[in-house]
Amino acid sequence: MDQAGAHTSAPTFHALQDHDVTASGLTKSFGQNEIFKDVSFRLVRGEAVALVGGNGTGKSTLLRCLLGLIPFDAGSVQLLDHDIASANRAGLRTLRAQTGLVAQKHNLVPRLSVLTNVIHGFLGQHSGPRYWSQSFAPAQARLAAMEALDKVGLAHLASRRADRLSGGQSQRVAIARALVARPRLLIADEPCASLDPSAGEEIMAMFFDLVRSEGVTVVFTSHHIDHALTYGDRVLGLAEGRLKLDATAASLAASDLRGLYD
Numbered sequence: 001m002d003q004a005g006a007h008t009s010a011p012t013f014h015a016l017q018d019h020d021v022t023a024s025g026l027t028k029s030f031g032q033n034e035i036f037k038d039v040s041f042r043l044v045r046g047e048a049v050a051l052v053g054g055n056g057t058g059k060s061t062l063l064r065c066l067l068g069l070i071p072f073d074a075g076s077v078q079l080l081d082h083d084i085a086s087a088n089r090a091g092l093r094t095l096r097a098q099t100g101l102v103a104q105k106h107n108l109v110p111r112l113s114v115l116t117n118v119i120h121g122f123l124g125q126h127s128g129p130r131y132w133s134q135s136f137a138p139a140q141a142r143l144a145a146m147e148a149l150d151k152v153g154l155a156h157l158a159s160r161r162a163d164r165l166s167g168g169q170s171q172r173v174a175i176a177r178a179l180v181a182r183p184r185l186l187i188a189d190e191p192c193a194s195l196d197p198s199a200g201e202e203i204m205a206m207f208f209d210l211v212r213s214e215g216v217t218v219v220f221t222s223h224h225i226d227h228a229l230t231y232g233d234r235v236l237g238l239a240e241g242r243l244k245l246d247a248t249a250a251s252l253a254a255s256d257l258r259g260l261y262d
């Protein structure tokens with residue numbers, strides 16, 4: 001296991017420069033319900049890491065802790081060289097502006113067009129006063145959104161309302177929205193949940209082509225063992241509230257992952 005070191009000592013910049021995330025001794029409970037304990041790992045810049053485990057083992061909760069969306073009870077998270085727990089609101093906003101999120105529910109605004117939904121992804125990352133003082137900003141946002149839609153093969157549906165899309169199309173728009181601001185880190189929570197096997201396969205291949213070509217660090221959850229092994233450089237496995245697996249995908253067989261679900 002690749003354990004991330006002591007929980008309380010502040011790692012030096014040099015120790016962190018090749019890592020986009022360092023989680024050390026993370027522990028999280030909801031009330032009396034301990035979800036996970038003493039979870040430590042690092043995400044190396046540019047790598048894709050699959051986070052696997054049975055239903056309710058805490059994968060989504062762990063991702064939310066990494067992004068500072070919910071507090072954790074013990075341990076620390078260094079996100080893009082910043083300590084999440086001590087970041088103020090402005091600091092958290094800046095950090096989140098460098099991260100993209102593809103959630104299980106695509107969270108598109110149903111009544112708005114595909115293009116406007118993707119523009120929101122861009123503006124969400126560039127919404128400071130200085131940005132708005134630039135008169136070219138809306139045109140820049142529109143151009144970036146069209147480029148992102150082109151990359152996911154949906155430029156021709158730019159003016160369609162989001163609630164008139166199929167599940168696969170809607171997932172592509174969610175991916176375009178996450179990638180439009182060129183994040184350094186992308187968190188994808190079951191990027192092909194609710195898609196049929198063939199659409200799911202297509203989305204995963206397209207998603208990883210894009211993130212690989214842009215050099216983005218990715219952590220993704222999946223219930224598909226083959227997806228974890230095919231698209232992950234490394235696999236993290238949660239079971240019984242512990243990080244039971246941290247190994248390169250190349251060193252693992254499907255049976256190693258099945259053991260997590262016993």
Ligand SMILES: Nc1ncnc2c1ncn2[C@@H]1O[C@H](COP(=O)(O)OP(=O)(O)OP(=O)(O)O)[C@@H](O)[C@H]1O
Nearest residue numbers: 030031033035053054055056057058059060061062
């Ligand atoms: N806000 C919350 N309040 C209380 N309990 C919660 C909350 N969010 C999640 N939980 C509980 O934490 C546990 C872990 O949930 P989580 O969604 O992180 O698991 P998961 O591994 O992502 O599950 P799945 O694979 O089914 O998506 C579950 O028992 C869930 O009910």
